[in-house]
Amino acid sequence: MTVSGTAGRRAHAGVNLPALRSHNAALVLDLLRGAGAEGISRLELAERTGLTPQAVSKITARLRERGLVAEAGRQASTGGKPRTVLRLVPDAGHAVGVHVDRDEARAVVVDLDGAVVGERRRPLDLGAGADAVVEAVAREAEELVGEVLGGCPPGSAESLAGVGVALPGPLDHRSGVLHRVTGFPEWDGFPLRDALTRRLGVPVVVDKDTNAAALGLAVAGEGGSFAYLHLGTGLGAGLVIGGSVHRGVRTGAGEFGHQVIQLDGPVCGCGNRGCVEALCLAAVERGEPAEAARVLGAAAANLVGLLDIELVLLGGRTVAAAPEVFVSGVSAVVAARARREGMPDGAVPVRVAPGGERGVAEGAAQLVLAPMFGRGDG
Amino acid sequence: MTVSGTAGRRAHAGVNLPALRSHNAALVLDLLRGAGAEGISRLELAERTGLTPQAVSKITARLRERGLVAEAGRQASTGGKPRTVLRLVPDAGHAVGVHVDRDEARAVVVDLDGAVVGERRRPLDLGAGADAVVEAVAREAEELVGEVLGGCPPGSAESLAGVGVALPGPLDHRSGVLHRVTGFPEWDGFPLRDALTRRLGVPVVVDKDTNAAALGLAVAGEGGSFAYLHLGTGLGAGLVIGGSVHRGVRTGAGEFGHQVIQLDGPVCGCGNRGCVEALCLAAVERGEPAEAARVLGAAAANLVGLLDIELVLLGGRTVAAAPEVFVSGVSAVVAARARREGMPDGAVPVRVAPGGERGVAEGAAQLVLAPMFGRGDG
DNA sequence: CTACTTTCGCAACGCTGTTGCCGAAGTGCA
DNA sequence: TGCACTTCGGCAACAGCGTTGCGAAAGTAG
Numbered sequence: 001m002t003v004s005g006t007a008g009r010r011a012h013a014g015v016n017l018p019a020l021r022s023h024n025a026a027l028v029l030d031l032l033r034g035a036g037a038e039g040i041s042r043l044e045l046a047e048r049t050g051l052t053p054q055a056v057s058k059i060t061a062r063l064r065e066r067g068l069v070a071e072a073g074r075q076a077s078t079g080g081k082p083r084t085v086l087r088l089v090p091d092a093g094h095a096v097g098v099h100v101d102r103d104e105a106r107a108v109v110v111d112l113d114g115a116v117v118g119e120r121r122r123p124l125d126l127g128a129g130a131d132a133v134v135e136a137v138a139r140e141a142e143e144l145v146g147e148v149l150g151g152c153p154p155g156s157a158e159s160l161a162g163v164g165v166a167l168p169g170p171l172d173h174r175s176g177v178l179h180r181v182t183g184f185p186e187w188d189g190f191p192l193r194d195a196l197t198r199r200l201g202v203p204v205v206v207d208k209d210t211n212a213a214a215l216g217l218a219v220a221g222e223g224g225s226f227a228y229l230h231l232g233t234g235l236g237a238g239l240v241i242g243g244s245v246h247r248g249v250r251t252g253a254g255e256f257g258h259q260v261i262q263l264d265g266p267v268c269g270c271g272n273r274g275c276v277e278a279l280c281l282a283a284v285e286r287g288e289p290a291e292a293a294r295v296l297g298a299a300a301a302n303l304v305g306l307l308d309i310e311l312v313l314l315g316g317r318t319v320a321a322a323p324e325v326f327v328s329g330v331s332a333v334v335a336a337r338a339r340r341e342g343m344p345d346g347a348v349p350v351r352v353a354p355g356g357e358r359g360v361a362e363g364a365a366q367l368v369l370a371p372m373f374g375r376g377d378g
Numbered sequence: 379m380t381v382s383g384t385a386g387r388r389a390h391a392g393v394n395l396p397a398l399r400s401h402n403a404a405l406v407l408d409l410l411r412g413a414g415a416e417g418i419s420r421l422e423l424a425e426r427t428g429l430t431p432q433a434v435s436k437i438t439a440r441l442r443e444r445g446l447v448a449e450a451g452r453q454a455s456t457g458g459k460p461r462t463v464l465r466l467v468p469d470a471g472h473a474v475g476v477h478v479d480r481d482e483a484r485a486v487v488v489d490l491d492g493a494v495v496g497e498r499r500r501p502l503d504l505g506a507g508a509d510a511v512v513e514a515v516a517r518e519a520e521e522l523v524g525e526v527l528g529g530c531p532p533g534s535a536e537s538l539a540g541v542g543v544a545l546p547g548p549l550d551h552r553s554g555v556l557h558r559v560t561g562f563p564e565w566d567g568f569p570l571r572d573a574l575t576r577r578l579g580v581p582v583v584v585d586k587d588t589n590a591a592a593l594g595l596a597v598a599g600e601g602g603s604f605a606y607l608h609l610g611t612g613l614g615a616g617l618v619i620g621g622s623v624h625r626g627v628r629t630g631a632g633e634f635g636h637q638v639i640q641l642d643g644p645v646c647g648c649g650n651r652g653c654v655e656a657l658c659l660a661a662v663e664r665g666e667p668a669e670a671a672r673v674l675g676a677a678a679a680n681l682v683g684l685l686d687i688e689l690v691l692l693g694g695r696t697v698a699a700a701p702e703v704f705v706s707g708v709s710a711v712v713a714a715r716a717r718r719e720g721m722p723d724g725a726v727p728v729r730v731a732p733g734g735e736r737g738v739a740e741g742a743a744q745l746v747l748a749p750m751f752g753r754g755d756g
Numbered sequence: 757c758t759a760c761t762t763t764c765g766c767a768a769c770g771c772t773g774t775t776g777c778c779g780a781a782g783t784g785c786a
Numbered sequence: 787t788g789c790a791c792t793t794c795g796g797c798a799a800c801a802g803c804g805t806t807g808c809g810a811a812a813g814t815a816g
Binding site (some may be wrong): 392393394395398419420421425431432435436439455456458459460461462733 | 804
């Protein structure tokens with residue numbers, strides 16, 4: 001049973017009736033989302049939540065009144081009245097997700113189901129300065145919303161819940177302030193979220209690209225606790241624990257690339273020696289993807305052992321260039337480690353993350369929707 | 379706001395009124411425990427929980443009826459009626475904690491406050507076989523309870539809530555079944571919890587020694603999210619996230635010692651190469667504690683970056699032998715890494731874990747009490 | 757057409773935290 | 787000493803939560 005919650009937020013942890021109500025509503029919405037177009041019956045919702053059927057009826061009635069849920073046919077009878085299938089109303093809400101990368105911005109609009117209903121891309125120079133980038137991102141979002149939603153007023157059935165922005169480099173998720181984006185020190189300390197909120201007039205959430213991707217995967221149905229490892233121009237991780245992104249006390253968690261796995265190894269750009277990122281990318285440069293996979297596997301196995309997660313997902317351009325090599329290479333190291341440490345249930349599976357290049361933008365949109373479905377923080 | 383909950387337990391996450399009630403009660407009890415002998419007023423409880431003063435009054439009234447809480451004086455007035463101070467009734471419950479090590483067993487009885495009210499030690503050979511060890515542990519617990527509580531019947535104010543057992547090596551916390559305790563392969567698959575429950579007739583909880591120690595530290599007031607690193611005959615970690623022990627999906631989290639930090643390094647007992655444990659202990663053997671600390675620091679920094687915790691606590695015999703060397707050595711590496719990665723708030727503090735040799739046994743006792751205070755699983 | 761099964765909403769209920777109110781118990785000043 | 791004031795904390799009424807009891811609705815099976 002979860003009413004969100006982590007970290008030093010043990011204060012203000014009291015649950016009153018409104019909190020209970022919104023928690024259960026979010027839980028039901030999350031299950032409805034998970035059921036997708038097939039929908040789910042009231043009785044199954046009751047089973048899955050542990051609530052009584054009557055409670056589910058009341059909760060879903062409220063959700064139907066708010067226009068978030070609708071009846072959608074019925075199941076086959078099992079000897080009595082057939083169960084009515086409920087389904088999320090996809091158009092009841094939308095969110096924009098923007099993936100700001102070093103050289104381009106990709107924006108999507110998703111509906112409540114998570115389906116992409118609009119997309120745009122444009123080149124973008126992260127080094128062009130804060131004002132220019134904020135303006136570019138804002139315009140991108142505005143134009144896309146104009147195209148897709150036709151400027152529906154807030155509160156309408158088709159309205160916009162907010163904008164999620166995912167970008168590389170460390171940042172403070174809670175305050176929405178960037179630290180130094182790797183390679184672009186001029187961003188250090190820039191309050192991106194507030195700047196965009198002022199400019200756009202809707203709620204804005206910012207997060208690391210890896211966290212957005214991980215959230216997107218979690219929403220798309222990946223297991224309860226997993227790590228998403230992204231190998232592109234850099235190496236980072238997004239951690240999902242119990243269905244929610246783990247961001248840590250200062251929202252800096254997932255610093256995976258600068259994990260040292262070779263004491264006194266080659267110097268990394270960060271100043272340390274023997275970081276996975278440096279070793280792994282060097283191997284890729286040398287044209288030795290198998291070695292890169294082995295190195296990545298060692299770091300992944302460290303992570304698996306430390307957190308006892310149930311799945312490792314790989315993504316990023318470098319992985320996409322040779323998926324089988326990376327999956328089998330990483331998988332082999334992880335499996336070998338599990339065998340040696342005597343994990344009884346066998347090793348943790350390693351797969352390529354589904355979703356492809358658009359995954360980060362989709363996940364960014366989910367940053368906005370997450371609280372509605374009870375996935376706000378872990 | 380937390381009603382426990384992580385991992386794949388998103389099912390059965392519905393919260394009804396009894397669940398809400400027990401959650402809030404546990405929350406209040408936890409705050410009362412944190413206040414210790416000084417106690418805490420109703421209004422401060424209200425502020426800290428976010429509940430209204432009236433709700434706190436009702437909750438504490440129920441707790442007083444159950445004999446868990448009592449009024450204990452009043453605070454100085456601030457111009458009006460002085461606040462009444464509430465306090466946990468220490469004798470309202472007790473728990474036994476047993477620390478089973480390779481060569482000895484140490485048992486303690488703690489009260490609701492966590493204060494040790496009885497202690498025993500005896501030599502123990504973990505290799506003597508399951509029956510002998512179970513019998514020895516059971517008798518140790520029984521005799522200690524007889525001494526301290528005088529055989530109070532269950533349900534009495536002084537009665538025993540259960541027995542927590544902490545021991546080295548991997549095990550399944552949920553089922554209470556041991557995996558292969560390092561060096562004692564004959565334990566593999568032994569259902570220790572069930573055997574002890576049958577023998578003792580009270581609830582039994584088993585966990586890794588590092589998890590028990592970490593829980594004990596969390597209860598003793600250490601921050602919301604930290605790592606306890608134990609360097610003794612082996613090297614392990616207990617992770618606390620948001621006040622609760624993070625055990626992971628298969629309760630195997632905290633596998634810190636076999637984190638690889640030296641690819642293709644020296645062979646470790648586990649079969650891998652370049653594990654921190656092997657490198658660190660080898661340095662200790664060579665009489666180079668500073669190098670051991672540097673190695674440990676690298677691994678600790680990996681962990682800090684990955685999870686973004688707020689504190690690192692060091693413990694174990696090897697650390698106790700040269701505490702300053704380890705604290706300064708680990709601290710230096712962690713701080714250097716934080717500086718390079720541009721964490722703005724400065725580095726994570728590194729300290730020696732308070733509690734000393736008895737900490738694991740005390741933490742084991744807290745395993746039993748944890749659910750009562752809302753710390754059951756993270 | 758009848759009997760049976762199963763779903764699901766209405767109504768009454770118990771219990772939660774909340775609100776409004778008032779007595780209790782202090783301080784501070786005349 | 788007395789009075790005004792502040793603050794705490796319990797009593798009572800209340801709104802809202804999920805739960806229970808029950809019956810109408812909507813199917814299947816014979």
